[in-house]
Amino acid sequence: MIYKVYYQEDKKRNPKREDTHTLYLEAQTEVEARSQVEAHTDHNIEFIEPIEGNTLAYEQQNPNYKLTEFTE
Template sequence: MIYKVYYQEDSESAPRRESTKCLYAEAESIPDLKKKITDKFNYGIEYVTELNDEYLNYEKEHNPDFSIIKDL
């Protein structure tokens, strides 16, 4: 499954909407994805959502920086 992850680059800082970034990643489940991200990066995860085909196609068409991380 493909997920969109909203995060802060520093897990120690208080979240600020202006600093929120997102990434797209492939994983078996949300808990699996969160574990892989927190093991590899010092990101503060705010929200994770699964992307359906329609949303995924929209992101591909309208986001020039769109890429999916497959190997976390």
């Protein structure tokens, strides 16, 4: 499943909507997606949303759509 992860780049500042970034990640579960991001980044995760079907097709039309892959 593909997950859309909303995050702030810095855990030290209060979250601001204008500073929210997203990444797309393939994982088996939301818990796995969260653990991958936490293990490989210092991002402050705001929300993780599973996307599929028409929503995924729509997101894939965005030129900035790219699946993030973390290497061990």
